[in-house]
Amino acid sequence: MSTEILRYAAFTDRPEGGNPAGVVLDAAALSAADMQRIAAEIDFAETAFVTGRDGDAYLVRYFSPIAEVPFCGHATVATAIALAERGHDGRIRFGTPVGEIEIETTADATGPRASFTSVDTDLAELPAASLERLLELLGLERSALSWTLPPKLAFAGNWHPVLVIDDPSAFDGFTFDPAAVRAYMDEQGWPATITVLHPLAVTGEEPMRFEARNLFPVGRITEDPATGSAAASVGGYLRALGVVVPPARVVIEQGRHVGRPGELTVDIPERGGITVGGGAVAMAAPEARDVPRA
Incomplete structure (x- = not known):
């Protein structure tokens, strides 16, 4: 089975700026070991994997090259914008290991933007x-x-x-x-x-x-x-x-x-x-x- 791997730079409007993140939008068939191996091969700080849906929330897991991490902000922004560019724009929700995260996607003169609201501090x-x-x-x-x-x-x-x-x-x-x-x-x-x-x-x-x-x-x-x-x-x-x-x-x-x-x-x-x-x-x-x- 073929898996599509995306690469985005987050918190920037230039590919050479910001923080690179891997994004896999269809990871439902991947095991944790598969996701860890892909994250290590991509070798960015984190890669986000959309593993399915729970109602209208996207289920997302995050892996660094060496381990799963509970949450990653730049990979969240990258994933939200990747989804928005494929028609899933506006207000969306991610189900993550730390809880539900709300994201708002918009666009301005510099391009697409995403804002996420964290869990309580x-x-x-x-x-x-x-x-x-x-x-x-x-x-x-x-x-x-x-x-x-x-x-x-x-x-x-x-x-x-x-x-x-x-x-x-x-x-x-x-x-x-x-x-x-x-x-x-x-x-x-x-x-x-x-x-x-x-x-x-x-x-x-x-x-x-x-x-x-x-x-x-x-x-x-x-x-x-x-x-x-x-x-x-x-x-x-x-x-x-x-x-x-x-x-x-x-x-x-x-x-x-x-x-x-x-x-x-x-x-x-x-x-x-x-x-x-x-x-x-x-x-x-x-x-x-x-x-x-x-």
Whole structure:
């Protein structure tokens, strides 16, 4: 049986920008092993698989090159736009391992856009020992951290450690050993990214803007170019700390450090899930391949 594999760049209007995602719209006949093998072969941060329907909701699973992940924002945006381009536009729902996600697809002068609303957010303390280990892994001193935006664990479908660095040279200059960071993330049970933020415009300007680096060592990838789930977590983080007065919009720039710049818009309501939006564009023609069944 032939399987059609799509490749989209999300949170951008250029194929060479944003975050690449694999998309398989008809994965009903694929086993988990099949999906894992395809994701490893595509070798993007994540690939989304539409495994069927539950009423009017599309059932979606997400795989990195090394494991299934509970949720992936950029692959959600890519999948929604792929469906919209095939006539399934407007408001759609995805049934995911973290719960039901609502997506709105639209089009403007720059092309198609999709916005997803995350599950409800949560915030937790980042244990002192975990923070110290993270700083050690990134070669950062505690003094590099923001005085006003403290390190936390933020949740909007996945738990993300969030560190904020005020000094742009420290933000641009930190480096890390991908294998050591991957091992620590696995040890801590963090399935997604480590989010490091730098404020670009926090007070006196609207919307608030940040630049993000999201560490995600999987295969050849070290940093994720654009991370929707992390952006949703950042929205919940800012709301819980009282940094924004909802309803508010935040813009996150990401991908400059890996040569794939993109932009994510984050809309923060008074309560409930965070809405993250952006564009997506096909990177290449669909590929049909015969997938040996596991």
